[in-house]
Amino acid sequence: xxxxxxxxxxxxxxxxxxxxxxxxxxxxxxxxxxxxxxxxxxxxxxxxxxxxxxxxxxxxxxxxxxxxxxxxxxxxxxxxxxxxxxxxxxxxxxxxxxxxxxxxxxxxxxxxxxxxxxxxxxxxxxxxxxxxxxxxxxxxxxxxxxxxxxxxxxxxxxxxxxxxxxxxxxxxxxxxxxxxxxxxxxxxxxxxxxxxxxxxxxxxxxxxxxxxxxxxxxxxxxxxxxxxxxxxxxxxxxxxxxxxxxxxxxxxxxxxxxxxxxxxxxxxxxxxxxxxxxxxxxxxxxxxxxxxxxxxxxxxxxxxx
Numbered sequence: 109x110x111x112x113x114x115x116x117x118x119x120x121x122x123x124x125x126x127x128x129x130x131x132x133x134x135x136x137x138x139x140x141x142x143x144x145x146x147x148x149x150x151x152x153x154x155x156x157x158x159x160x161x162x163x164x165x166x167x168x169x170x171x172x173x174x175x176x177x178x179x180x181x182x183x184x185x186x187x188x189x190x191x192x193x194x195x196x197x198x199x200x201x202x203x204x205x206x207x208x209x210x211x212x213x214x215x216x217x218x219x220x221x222x223x224x225x226x227x228x229x230x231x232x233x234x235x236x237x238x239x240x241x242x243x244x245x246x247x248x249x250x251x252x253x254x255x256x257x258x259x260x261x262x263x264x265x266x267x268x269x270x271x272x273x274x275x276x277x278x279x280x281x282x283x284x285x286x287x288x289x290x291x292x293x294x295x296x297x298x299x300x301x302x303x304x305x306x307x308x309x310x311x312x313x314x315x316x317x318x319x320x321x322x323x324x325x326x327x328x329x330x331x332x333x334x335x336x337x338x339x340x341x342x343x344x345x346x347x348x349x350x351x352x353x354x355x356x357x358x359x360x361x362x363x364x365x366x367x368x369x370x371x372x373x374x375x376x377x378x379x380x381x382x383x384x385x386x387x388x389x390x391x392x393x394x395x396x397x398x399x400x401x402x403x404x405x406x407x408x409x410x411x412x413x
């Protein structure tokens with residue numbers, strides 16, 4: 109999210125997303141705006157997602173995490189911060205707001221979800237005769253370990269997890285706790301796949317998208333690959349695969365993957381050779397491994413069960 113004054117710089121928040129990642133992030137943005145903003149106590153109701161890219165003529169590119177148009181006409185700019193908020197951050201947010209207001213003609217409010225372990229984070233900046241302020245939501249005050257323990261205890265006692273039960277799970281990567289962020293995201297995806305989850309498939313896909321969006325934001329390349337591999341087994345991974353490939357194309361891809369598998373190539377090597385998304389390739393590999401005697405049509409049916 110750092111900006112260059114002289115040349116284009118790839119996205120930091122979205123990490124130069126593929127088409128599949130772009131779909132995931134749009135799904136996450138919609139669910140975050142409709143469901144999680146009210147849960148966090150943010151006033152107003154979202155009516156639309158606003159663009160998160162602004163390009164100046166001098167080739168300075170500014171990109172926000174999420175932007176939402178609220179029911180009162182205000183543009184709500186949402187940022188995630190895992191480090192302490194500095195004056196430089198506040199000046200950057202102020203610049204975002206100024207340009208968003210100029211181009212949209214709307215009032216802009218910046219809400220920062222801060223997961224840094226700081227007692228008194230900066231929320232205002234003196235700017236001449238004006239004072240710039242952000243709205244702060246401190247996620248670090250909550251305990252991710254307790255969130256997971258509560259959910260697991262409820263399941264052990266025979267209870268079912270409702271949508272409202274699962275909301276803290278989606279914010280767990282931003283909380284305090286002993287488990288690292290990658291572990292929390294993977295554990296969250298595990299829980300969303302459990303039989304005790306009482307939510308429809310669309311809700312589960314949206315929740316998985318929120319966790320994946322946070323993975324893109326906070327994880328390094330190695331940990332993100334773990335999450336991508338895991339996503340291939342989720343409802344979201346299945347949805348994205350079905351959206352991206354028609355049956356004929358899918359059968360052809362399954363055939364190619366089966367051939368590469370017999371030659372001893374790993375999913376990562378096959379994805380690189382075929383120039384396909386690793387999430388899709390890993391899912392096919394897993395199906396082939398579980399059903400070694402099936403042909404392409406059989407594997408296709410297994411993937412769509």
